[in-house]
Amino acid sequence: MTTADVAVIGLGAMGSAALYQLARRGMKAIGIDRFDPPHDxxxxxGETRITRQAIGEGAEYVPLVLRSHAIWRELEAQSGECLLHAVGGLILAGERAEGRHHAKPDFLGTTVATARQFGIAHEVLSAEQIAERFPQLILQGDEQGYYEPGAGFVLPEKCIEVQLTLAxxxxxxxxxxxxxxxxxxxPGGLTVHTSRARYAVGRVVLSAGAWVREFLPLEAFRVHRQVLYWFEPEDPALYAPERFPVFIWLHGPGEDGHFYGFPMLQGSAGVKLAGEQFSRESDPDQVEHTVSSEQIGFIYRHHVAPRLRALGPRCTRTAACLYTSTPDGGFVLDWHPELPGVFVVSPCSGHGFKHSAGLGEAIAQVIAEGRSAVSLEPFSLARFAKR
Structure with a gap:
């Protein structure tokens, strides 16, 4: 039976980061995944994930993302890979927008407030200024915007691959x-039983994503299928990273009242866009990865055609992914209430990847040193017991 100081279960965003950080601290660490990460x-x-330093979900996340940006630059230096692309990020909201995003009210206002609190470079833009700077956007004229030059995107598959390779x-x-x-x-820790082997370990980091409910079946944890779309531009140069930022656009009420997108990467299938849905739950073992023509038609008619210039209806690629979410849209980073020595790292409620490198460091500090430099108190399980 293989022995180790710690086992990391699930090697996606959080697990790969935690394994890397544990290994660099000299701990005997193992990682286990039911698939072969990075996987789909x-x-x-899905090629890209937005990263932004001022966080509309709350100030408690900012120290994590700032550490993540620094760690990704360290990983780039060690690996020779480019992981973080700071192309700028735009958040905009119109008067009809509900203003909520990831279960948080006044997402735009909170983003501005956290930028000011942490001294993050930014601009607050009027609709006229947004239109002048980004002519790709079709505006109603009542929008307000937040622009952050240090925002952009990271490459999730590369981030995972680099951290696992270094680990x-x-x-x-x-x-x-x-x-x-x-x-x-x-008596000495835990035995991890898998479909192939057994592992004797002192601690476990449970970063199983959508499968976390197999080990902690809380009703508060919900899994939702999300769809990513790539649309073909008439002029790819118009949506190139040097001309177009990542964006989050709040334009109406309800969960269909916002979408987000990216510039077109060199060699990509198109301009990547997506909305979010939290009304239909999914079984992670039975997720439908095929995307229907009805879904493609809806996002084009509802989000793309009225708001993005020179972006045609031809969808060149789709992908499905999973959000594991909580009612308040927050993370869970806490010890398992019934399994001593198991630290739970999930759910991330659809906005976790930008924080993953910093979270990996914080998790490793908890396991190796007993506490993390960044406060994890806002992400405890205790908040659900109070409901």
Whole structure:
């Protein structure tokens, strides 16, 4: 039976970051994943993920994303890969917009407030200024905007691959194609039983994403299928990274009242766009990865055609991914209430990847040193017991 100081279960955004940070601290660490990461079965795929330093979900997230940006630059230096592209980020909202995003009210206003609180470079723009700077956008004229030059996107598959590669170099064991069946407490720690083997470990980092409910079946944890779309531009240069930022656009009420997007990467299938839905739950083992023509038609008619110039209806690629969410849209970073020595890292409610490198560091600090430099108190399980 293989032994280790700590086992990381699930090697997506959070798990790969935690394994890397544990290994660099000299801990004997192993990582286990039912698939072969980076893969397209969970929440950490699809070419790009938005990163922004001023966080509309709350000030408690800002220290995590600032550490993530610094760590990604360190990872780039070690690997020679480019992971973080600071192309700028725009958040805009019109008068008809509900203003909520990821279960948080006044998302735009909170973003501005956290930028001021942490001294993050930004501009507050009028509709006229947005239209002048980004002629790709079709505005109603009542929009307000927040522009952050240090925002942009990261490449999720590359981030995961780099961290797993570096973790292996530092002695971490990576076991893929193994499903964890159960966690058995023992006098010295835990035994991790998988479909192939058993592992005796002192601690466990449970970063299983949409499968976290197999180990902590809380009703508060909900899994939602999300769809990503790539549309073909008439002029690719118009949406090139040097001319077009990442964006989040709040334009109406309800969950269909916003969408987000990216510039077109070199070699990409098109301009990547997506909305979000939280009304229909999914079983992570039975997710439909095919996207219907009706879904493509809806996002084009409802979001794209009225708001983005020179972006045609031809959808060149689609992908489905999973959000594992909580009622308040917040993370869970806490010790398992029934399994001693198991630290739960999920759900991330659809906005976790930008924080993942910093979270990996914080998790490793908790496991190795007993506490993290960044406060994790806002992400405790206790908040659900109060409801």
């Amino acid at each position: 079965r969970g929440s950490s795929h 292996r170099r530092m002695g971490a064991g990576v076991f893929t194609g193994e499903r964890v069946l159960r966690l058995e407490p023992t």
